[in-house]
Amino acid sequence: MQIYLDFSFLNNLATFNNPIQVMWALFIHGGWLIFVFVFLQFLWTLWVDKRGDRWSATINWVLLAIDVPKDNEQSPKAVEHMITNLAGAHSEPNKWDKWWNGMSQITFSLEIVSIDGYIQFLIRTADNWRDMIEAAVYAQYPEAEITEVEDYVGFAPDKYPNDEYELWGSELELVKPEGYPLRTYIEFEHMLTQDLKDPMAALLEMFSRLGKGEQAWFQIVVKPTDDSWKDDAQKIVDGLMGKKLKVPKVGLIGGAIQGIGGEAMQWASEASHSLFSTEPFGEASKAEEDAKMSFLSPGQRRIVELVEYKMAKLGFYCKIRVAYVAKKTVYSKPKRVGTFFAVLKQYGSLNANALKPAKPMTTKADYFFVKTRIKNKQHKFIKAYKDRSMGRGMKPYILNIEELATLYHFPAFTVKAPLLKRTESKKGEPPTSLPLEMLESDEQVVIKEVVKNNEPVVAEETTELEVKDVQYLPDSLKGYNFANDYFEKKFAKKTSAKKYNKTSINKSEQESIESVEAQETGLKNGPPSNLPFIE
Numbered sequence: 104m105q106i107y108l109d110f111s112f113l114n115n116l117a118t119f120n121n122p123i124q125v126m127w128a129l130f131i132h133g134g135w136l137i138f139v140f141v142f143l144q145f146l147w148t149l150w151v152d153k154r155g156d157r158w159s160a161t162i163n164w165v166l167l168a169i170d171v172p173k174d175n176e177q178s179p180k181a182v183e184h185m186i187t188n189l190a191g192a193h194s195e196p197n198k199w200d201k202w203w204n205g206m207s208q209i210t211f212s213l214e215i216v217s218i219d220g221y222i223q224f225l226i227r228t229a230d231n232w233r234d235m236i237e238a239a240v241y242a243q244y245p246e247a248e249i250t251e252v253e254d255y256v257g258f259a260p261d262k263y264p265n266d267e268y269e270l271w272g273s274e275l276e277l278v279k280p281e282g283y284p285l286r287t288y289i290e291f292e293h294m295l296t297q298d299l300k301d302p303m304a305a306l307l308e309m310f311s312r313l314g315k316g317e318q319a320w321f322q323i324v325v326k327p328t329d330d331s332w333k334d335d336a337q338k339i340v341d342g343l344m345g346k347k348l349k350v351p352k353v354g355l356i357g358g359a360i361q362g363i364g365g366e367a368m369q370w371a372s373e374a375s376h377s378l379f380s381t382e383p384f385g386e387a388s389k390a391e392e393d394a395k396m397s398f399l400s401p402g403q404r405r406i407v408e409l410v411e412y413k414m415a416k417l418g419f420y421c422k423i424r425v426a427y428v429a430k431k432t433v434y435s436k437p438k439r440v441g442t443f444f445a446v447l448k449q450y451g452s453l454n455a456n457a458l459k460p461a462k463p464m465t466t467k468a469d470y471f472f473v474k475t476r477i478k479n480k481q482h483k484f485i486k487a488y489k490d491r492s493m494g495r496g497m498k499p500y501i502l503n504i505e506e507l508a509t510l511y512h513f514p515a516f517t518v519k520a521p522l523l524k525r526t527e528s529k530k531g532e533p534p535t536s537l538p539l540e541m542l543e544s545d546e547q548v549v550i551k552e553v554v555k556n557n558e559p560v561v562a563e564e565t566t567e568l569e570v571k572d573v574q575y576l577p578d579s580l581k582g583y584n585f586a587n588d589y590f591e592k593k594f595a596k597k598t599s600a601k602k603y604n605k606t607s608i609n610k611s612e613q614e615s616i617e618s619v620e621a622q623e624t625g626l627k628n629g630p631p632s633n634l635p636f637i638e
Contacts, residue, residue: 152494154205159490162209163230166255168223169240170248171513178299178515179288181243183508186325188239190417192232193327210326211236212491213511216255217310217319224513225252227491244513256320256489259428263481264474269434272484274464274496275423275447281500282336283406283456284413286449287509303514305446309439316430319439323511324491325419325502332501333414343399343407402454409455413503420499421507423458424488450509464496 126134171177189211196206212227228236237249260268277283291300310319399407427439444460451457466484468476487495502510 151202151205154203155207155494156205158205158207164227165230165233166252167226167228167233167236168250168252169226169513170224170250171244172246175244175513175515177243177513179508179512182512183504185239185243186419186504186507187417188235188242189325189419190327191235193329195329207493208326208328210324210491210493213323213325213507215306215310215321215511217313217317218255219315219317220311220313222307222310225255254489255318259485259489261482261485261489263478263485267430268428269431269436270426270428270466270481270485271436271440272424272426272464272466272481272488273460274484274487275425275458276461276497277500278451278457278459279455280335280339281332281456281502282339282410282413284409285456285458285502285506285509286452287505288512289505291509299515301514302449302509303512305449306443307514309442309446313439314433316433317435317439318426318428319443320424320426320428320488322422322424322426322488322491323507324422324424324493325507326421326493326499328418328420328501330418332418336410336414339410340407343403406454413506416503416505418501418503419507420493421502422493422496422499423510424464424484424496426484426488461497 192209192211195208196204200206209229209232211232212225214225214227216223216225226236226240240247240249259270263270288299288302291302292298293300306321313319425443427436427443429435429439447458464480464484464487466477466480468480483495486492493499
């Protein structure tokens with residue numbers, strides 16, 4: 104059977120004066136195969152996405168709010184260890200589960216949100232990995248508090264333009280290939296004093312300056328992966344050092360020939376090395392490696408060191424998104440967005456890598472059909488953000504655990520953002536012999552004053568028994584009730600209290616219940632008056 108390809112029609116294309124005739128001739132002589140291929144590829148992508156959305160809908164996702172102690176002295180190294188534990192969730196599905204059942208690698212979302220200026224750290228995870236997340240946090244921060252909260256993105260409209268809210272959003276991408284690293288917290292430490300000039304401080308200060316009706320979101324979606332990404336990073340190193348790339352074996356016969364030839368070359372190389380004390384063929388000696396490094400400029404040598412340092416640690420596929428949502432009456436895109444990108448500049452370096460907004464996933468358009476294009480981009484962005492999607496948007500890229508810990512970590516006590524959510528006190532169980540006494544009221548009301556420049560600026564009633572330290576207050580936040588549990592009161596999952604039918608229980612059970620209620624009330628209102636003291 105013989106197959107002939109006839110390209111004689113190409114000679115007739117020059118006789119056509121109309122471009123449409125040329126395109127039609129190409130189409131009927133095989134060009135239609137390109138359209139069929141593109142159409143089938145579109146159907147396949149649509150199928151995989153649909154199956155993936157169906158599978159993702161079966162997963163019970165939980166959003167955990169994390170509060171660390173206000174006297175936290177841990178460096179980002181603790182969060183680096185915490186993120187390392189997420190690699191334990193790596194489990195790639197097989198082809199059948201991926202293409203038919205829609206299964207994919209479970210992802211995690213590390214988030215920082217500012218709602219009306221109140222800042223909260225969050226982690227979104229599947230319910231079956233919740234214990235692993237909590238164990239990883241408590242292992243590094245034993246006194247942290249973790250609360251399951253409702254998803255804060257629910258209030259944001261799905262379609263724009265909206266009568267009440269305005270949205271700006273962007274997905275961040277790398278300036279250079281993923282093998283080049285970002286600046287990490289190690290480079291923010293002072294060489295002599297070893298003090299960390301925390302890069303998180305600038306982001307939290309900017310988030311704390313939001314006023315009523317404004318929200319800022321920062322999201323890092325991470326997906327565990329294997330170490331295959333290091334191959335591309337190694338190519339960068341080899342290219343800088345002038346090494347020749349290895350040529351893969353081609354075909355069965357070619358592979359066999361290369362294998363036989365390789366064995367012969369290896370035998371000749373070993374014989375030459377034994378007889379004449381020369382280096383084996385095809386292998387660079389340590390002296391040659393050092394010579395190649397010596398010919399590199401200081402900048403090239405530094406890049407090689409940075410890339411190899413990044414390869415030495417675990418990596419995750421990542422998607423980074425930022426959003427600014429506000430009511431139209433207070434929406435100020437130039438003021439907020441410009442400041443955010445100024446903060447991002449500190450993570451970049453000219454000889455390594457940096458972050459920049461990805462134009463296809465940024466709610467901005469110029470020249471033609473501006474309003475329609477912005478509307479479509481807003482719809483696409485908010486859906487990807489709410490779903491914490493890894494597939495929608497730009498291609499994910501690799502960040503190692505040190506880079507992730509630099510972008511997302513709990514600040515130390517030296518960071519003085521006024522509305523950052525922290526734990527206020529240590530929790531412990533009361534002693535069993537503690538005497539109880541019922542107080543007249545269920546709630547003790549105190550008056551607190553926020554002092555600025557030795558002058559009281561806010562006087563209000565609060566149920567907090569401990570005044571929160573405030574360094575300064577933006578004008579937009581004066582008059583706020585700075586209760587420490589703002590975020591939990593606004594978004595925490597409500598658990599229904601257990602109700603008792605007093606007619607269906609006996610007297611001893613009723614006394615036991617009243618004793619527990621009295622204990623809880625007594626502890627909330629302060630120690631009883633008959634508490635013994637040791638002098």
